[in-house]
Amino acid sequence: MNKSSGLSDWVLFFGFAAVVLTMPLWLAPFGAAYPDLMQKFAIFGVFAIGFNILFGLTGYLSFGHAAFLGAGSYAAIWSYKALTMNVVPAILFAVIVAGIFAFLIGYVSLRRSGIYFSILTLAFAQMSYNLAYSVLTPITNGETGLQLTLADPRVLDAMVGIEATSSLPLPNFFGIITTGIPGFYFCATVLIIAFFISLRIARSPFGMMLKAIKSNQTRMAYTGFNTRPYLLWAFVISGMYAGLAGGLMAVTDPLAGAERMQWTASGEVVLMTILGGAGTLVGPVIGAAVIKYFENIFSAFNKAELQQIFSALPDGLENIVVSVASMFVGKGWHLTLGLLFMIVVIFLPGGIMEGVRRIGRLMGIGKKPETQPVSVANSQQGQANG
Amino acid sequence: MDAILLQILNGLDKGAAYALIALGLTLVFGTLGVVNFAHGAIFMLGAFCAVTFNRVLSMSTKVRDESVTLFEAFKEVPILTTKFPVVGPVILDYAVPLSLLVAIPIMLLLGFAMERGLIRHFYKRPHADQILVTFGLAIILQEIIKHYFGANPIPQSAPAAFAGSANISAYFGVGENIIYPWWRLIYLAFSVFIISCVFAFLHLTTFGMVVRAGMQDREMVGMLGINIQRRFSIVFGMAAVVAGMAGVMYTPILPPDYHMGMDFLVLSFVVVVVGGMGSLGGAVAAGFLLGILQSFASMNEVKSIIPGIDQIIIYLVAVVVLLVLPRGLLGRKGVMED
Amino acid sequence: MDNVVLHVADVHKSFAGLHALSDIDLSVREGETHAIIGPNGAGKSTLLNVCIGRLKPDSGHVVFDGENLTGKQPHQINQLGVVRVFQTPEIFPELSILENVMVPILAKRDGSFKLNWFKRFGAENEVRDKASGILSDLGLGSMLSEDASSLSRGDKRRLELAMGLSQDPRLLLLDEPTAGMARHDTNATIELLKDIKASGMTKVIIEHDMHVVFSLADRISVLAGGRIICQGTPDEVKADPRVKEAYLGEEQV
Numbered sequence: 007m008n009k010s011s012g013l014s015d016w017v018l019f020f021g022f023a024a025v026v027l028t029m030p031l032w033l034a035p036f037g038a039a040y041p042d043l044m045q046k047f048a049i050f051g052v053f054a055i056g057f058n059i060l061f062g063l064t065g066y067l068s069f070g071h072a073a074f075l076g077a078g079s080y081a082a083i084w085s086y087k088a089l090t091m092n093v094v095p096a097i098l099f100a101v102i103v104a105g106i107f108a109f110l111i112g113y114v115s116l117r118r119s120g121i122y123f124s125i126l127t128l129a130f131a132q133m134s135y136n137l138a139y140s141v142l143t144p145i146t147n148g149e150t151g152l153q154l155t156l157a158d159p160r161v162l163d164a165m166v167g168i169e170a171t172s173s174l175p176l177p178n179f180f181g182i183i184t185t186g187i188p189g190f191y192f193c194a195t196v197l198i199i200a201f202f203i204s205l206r207i208a209r210s211p212f213g214m215m216l217k218a219i220k221s222n223q224t225r226m227a228y229t230g231f232n233t234r235p236y237l238l239w240a241f242v243i244s245g246m247y248a249g250l251a252g253g254l255m256a257v258t259d260p261l262a263g264a265e266r267m268q269w270t271a272s273g274e275v276v277l278m279t280i281l282g283g284a285g286t287l288v289g290p291v292i293g294a295a296v297i298k299y300f301e302n303i304f305s306a307f308n309k310a311e312l313q314q315i316f317s318a319l320p321d322g323l324e325n326i327v328v329s330v331a332s333m334f335v336g337k338g339w340h341l342t343l344g345l346l347f348m349i350v351v352i353f354l355p356g357g358i359m360e361g362v363r364r365i366g367r368l369m370g371i372g373k374k375p376e377t378q379p380v381s382v383a384n385s386q387q388g389q390a391n392g
Numbered sequence: 393m394d395a396i397l398l399q400i401l402n403g404l405d406k407g408a409a410y411a412l413i414a415l416g417l418t419l420v421f422g423t424l425g426v427v428n429f430a431h432g433a434i435f436m437l438g439a440f441c442a443v444t445f446n447r448v449l450s451m452s453t454k455v456r457d458e459s460v461t462l463f464e465a466f467k468e469v470p471i472l473t474t475k476f477p478v479v480g481p482v483i484l485d486y487a488v489p490l491s492l493l494v495a496i497p498i499m500l501l502l503g504f505a506m507e508r509g510l511i512r513h514f515y516k517r518p519h520a521d522q523i524l525v526t527f528g529l530a531i532i533l534q535e536i537i538k539h540y541f542g543a544n545p546i547p548q549s550a551p552a553a554f555a556g557s558a559n560i561s562a563y564f565g566v567g568e569n570i571i572y573p574w575w576r577l578i579y580l581a582f583s584v585f586i587i588s589c590v591f592a593f594l595h596l597t598t599f600g601m602v603v604r605a606g607m608q609d610r611e612m613v614g615m616l617g618i619n620i621q622r623r624f625s626i627v628f629g630m631a632a633v634v635a636g637m638a639g640v641m642y643t644p645i646l647p648p649d650y651h652m653g654m655d656f657l658v659l660s661f662v663v664v665v666v667g668g669m670g671s672l673g674g675a676v677a678a679g680f681l682l683g684i685l686q687s688f689a690s691m692n693e694v695k696s697i698i699p700g701i702d703q704i705i706i707y708l709v710a711v712v713v714l715l716v717l718p719r720g721l722l723g724r725k726g727v728m729e730d
Numbered sequence: 731m732d733n734v735v736l737h738v739a740d741v742h743k744s745f746a747g748l749h750a751l752s753d754i755d756l757s758v759r760e761g762e763t764h765a766i767i768g769p770n771g772a773g774k775s776t777l778l779n780v781c782i783g784r785l786k787p788d789s790g791h792v793v794f795d796g797e798n799l800t801g802k803q804p805h806q807i808n809q810l811g812v813v814r815v816f817q818t819p820e821i822f823p824e825l826s827i828l829e830n831v832m833v834p835i836l837a838k839r840d841g842s843f844k845l846n847w848f849k850r851f852g853a854e855n856e857v858r859d860k861a862s863g864i865l866s867d868l869g870l871g872s873m874l875s876e877d878a879s880s881l882s883r884g885d886k887r888r889l890e891l892a893m894g895l896s897q898d899p900r901l902l903l904l905d906e907p908t909a910g911m912a913r914h915d916t917n918a919t920i921e922l923l924k925d926i927k928a929s930g931m932t933k934v935i936i937e938h939d940m941h942v943v944f945s946l947a948d949r950i951s952v953l954a955g956g957r958i959i960c961q962g963t964p965d966e967v968k969a970d971p972r973v974k975e976a977y978l979g980e981e982q983v
Contacts (some may be wrong), residue, residue, distance in 0.1 A: 125665045129707035141700030212847040222823035230808035230837035274452030351525040
């Protein structure tokens with residue numbers, strides 16, 4: 007039974023990898039198969055997976071994860087500027103810097119729980135955001151955002167004789183430029199690795215302890231566990247994921263601005279995780295993709311296009327429909343987002359994965375008893391993947 | 393000395409806004425047990441009530457401009473002034489305070505609708521769900537406003553009589569030469585009045601006593617056979633009215649835009665937490681305190697010693713208070729720790 | 731037999747001026763089952779909470795096997811082998827019944843913190859076998875993969891007992907293990923506790939039910955008004971007039 011559950015994890019993993027890598031094929035009919043958007047799917051997928059390690063497993067709701075994302079972006083750009091345009095050191099730096107940052111903030115914030123924890127993380131993120139705009143301008147370049155310049159030293163590149171001549175150099179993975187489609191495959195590979203690690207964490211004794219903390223933290227202490235380091239590690243790992251996502255943003259576009267640290271950005275990752283299904287493995291990735299997809303589709307519409315779509319309707323009705331619909335598209339797509347947010351929380355607290363599970367249950371009423379696995383590993387997996 | 397007094401005064405008006413918003417947040421949290429992230433949006437809606445009211449009042453028609461004699465020229469004149477030449481201009485001038493009359497019933501209805509339609513179904517849900525659903529609502533409200541009013545701030549003017557500044561030293565005999573805008577003084581007085589009204593209501597009426605008892609121990613009140621549920625809508629409506637009025641009166645100080653609610657909400661939440669979850673007095677005290685602190689932190693003298701302090705002071709205070717006094721300044725044990 | 735494992739020495743505890751515990755001096759010997767009885771509000775639960783670090787005594791200390799427990803964190807006390815079973819079941823409602831027992835076994839095996847994120851929880855065969863064995867002994871063996879929240883109250887208490895036993899505690903503190911149980915469940919639990927007694931595990935039981943107390947306890951301490959008024963074997967306690975006055979008088983045996 008163990009073997010089979012281990013096996014089903016591998017099936018899940020390879021299925022996930024296949025779906026991610028074939029995105030350019032199956033997204034084409036949806037009009038979403040262009041590199042920019044697919045990169046976003048992968049990057050925010052990483053961000054949401056990481057957020058889920060904290061929120062989904064331990065139940066601690068952080069409202070400040072964007073700070074780690076921003077820190078990761080800045081670290082990656084600095085690696086470009088100071089060392090090399092190769093993305094590997096940039097990403098390593100992003101993860102390490104975000105990890106250290108998360109350790110410091112987590113160490114303090116985890117002294118409290120519940121909404122106090124949420125407010126502490128929010129306060130730290132807002133401080134980082136405000137400072138990035140003001141005092142830390144030498145590091146962050148303030149409102150303009152941190153950019154590459156021709157005069158950057160790039161010590162390692164200079165050592166091997168790569169010099170930027172007339173135009174700004176591009177980030178590369180040992181010579182392969184990481185924008186466009188290659189950039190997508192790079193991000194997709196990172197996403198798959200990130201997913202694999204989160205799968206292992208969720209299935210490990212460590213992950214089980216995190217779930218137990220979510221279930222009954224007091225009991226954990228009387229069971230002999232020191233919950234603080236468990237939570238701190240979950241926080242740091244999840245911060246490192248955010249840093250990784252920030253690093254990936256710098257991989258596809260070598261630019262970092264403070265707006266990435268704003269609390270609305272933290273709210274967005276919360277929404278992605280909840281929408282997909284907090285505590286599930288693939289849910290957050292789906293949530294991230296759905297939101298980025300809708301953002302892209304909805305914000306691209308304009309009034310003329312709407313009029314074309316509804317042109318079949320009688321004139322008076324057409325105008326009404328168009329004016330109502332126009333609230334939800336273009337710049338107003340956040341309205342759609344808010345609505346989606348409310349609908350999910352009200353009707354589907356478990357997110358999309360919960361919906362899938364419910365549909366699955368409806369479809370498979372008859373055969374359920376036979377296929378219901380008895381082993382603990384399987385039942386746990388049932389909870390985690392739906 | 394003058395500089396210090398001036399900074400205190402400067403902090404008070406912002407502090408008053410924090411206090412009014414935080415008061416409603418705490419009231420709703422204490423009685424209903426709901427964390428309302430849409431409370432800032434109500435403040436913003438209040439401000440836009442003033443904007444709308446002002447727009448309705450200044451609806452204008454084209455009138456022949458008599459001052460131009462060479463050709464037929466037209467100018468836009470508010471209907472109100474043409475129809476009521478005496479009262480019209482006065483009403484227009486006092487559009488902001490007058491819009492309170494419109495804002496109060498609107499906010500009350502909005503509060504009822506929110507409580508009945510949405511919040512009610514979230515009493516038993518986890519705090520995370522409450523935060524998320526009201527967060528969604530806040531996004532919706534601000535996007536609707538953005539759709540109709542655009543993204544830019546819309547300046548509103550205070551009545552001409554209060555547009556200038558008062559020489560505080562001359563009027564109140566403090567300091568030597570403290571000049572302070574009249575409208576901010578009005579706002580301050582208004583806030584104090586509203587806060588006193590809320591406290592008087594809670595302490596002097598039977599209804600208020602039940603509400604306070606509910607904040608102390610919700611289960612207990614339920615056991616006494618008092619239908620606390622029915623009173624929830626009223627409490628929620630009251631909180632909405634307070635936030636809405638705070639928004640209306642704040643428009644001449646800060647031109648309202650669609651995201652002002654979120655900006656104030658985040659800070660007000662920090663205020664609530666610093667004051668102590670569930671403590672009304674704490675919320676008010678912390679609101680004023682943080683407003684003043686923020687004002688001091690933005691003094692050049694302070695900024696030159698600790699650069700950037702003005703940007704982070706409120707959050708820094710929140711962090712320190714939470715770590716040193718886990719329940720805030722005046723909070724009780726066991727509130728919101730699950 | 732006279733080897734003292736737990737020594738509560740001169741413990742005082744008061745809440746807002748009310749003396750919950752005064753001059754508590756209590757010794758629990760290795761391998762014995764020590765019952766603490768007393769009327770409601772006598773301070774029994776407070777005493778237990780002081781032992782596991784939930785409450786800090788105002789003065790005095792609790793020594794377990796030469797280690798001073800006062801001021802230690804709950805998880806440190808647990809790691810020393812002192813395990814408490816709560817009166818209102820403290821379980822992990824969202825985890826399966828089997829996982830509920832596997833988690834404490836891992837606490838015993840791996841210590842208070844271990845970052846073993848690359849291992850598979852599902853591959854912990856020994857731990858699972860041990861957990862399912864204990865659960866079968868307690869009659870919960872048929873529903874291992876169900877959520878613990880689906881259990882009845884009585885079964886939740888049994889599950890918690892299983893969680894406590896799974897750690898092979900050196901000292902087991904039981905807070906009214908049969909409260910709220912039906913008669914036949916109570917008897918089954920008594921039988922189970924007798925079996926554990928045979929294994930030589932030291933136990934402290936707080937109990938209301940005299941039937942349970944007298945069928946299990948080697949020694950009894952009677953607590954009244956925050957003081958120990960009598961200590962001895964069940965027969966000695968039965969015979970003591972002060973006990974009759976303070977306790978047995980109100981609830982005839």
